[in-house]
Amino acid sequence: MMNFKIQGFFTTLIIGTVAALSISDAISQKVNAQAAPSCNNATIKGSYGTKFTGTFAATxxxxxxVGLVQLNGNGNLQGTDAGSGNGTIFTNRTLSGTYNVKQDCTVQIIFTSSRDETIFLSGIIVDGGKEIFVLQTNPGSVITGTLKKVK
Incomplete structure (x- = not known):
């Protein structure tokens, strides 16, 4: 009779321990999955295809x-693009500029174009630097874009 009680106690103890360890592991994985990102300028080094669409509200x-930019990993960039503004086509616009990545994976980008335009962008780095979602922050613009890593 005593053996059944001891055996039942150990069975309950083992099941309880396994359950506790499983819950602890699940919580640990959840916490690790939600760990704060850590980015810097080198996170987005390389060639990126670009795509922007939107409107200028005032006009x-x-x-x-669409275009292609090269980010050097140290905060500088260069590239070319082509586009359409209300059906007026432009091609071979050259771009140069700077970018600054914060540890939380947000990024500020400033392009200067061969057409004497300065374009300010704010964005977020996603998928380990494979993509960057951006919003143009020049007053009067409602333009969003994506920079996607070229393989």
């Missing part, structure tokens, strides 16, 4: 732009 000008 109701719709735009669509």
């Amino acid at each position: 109701s000008t719709s735009i669509a732009v």
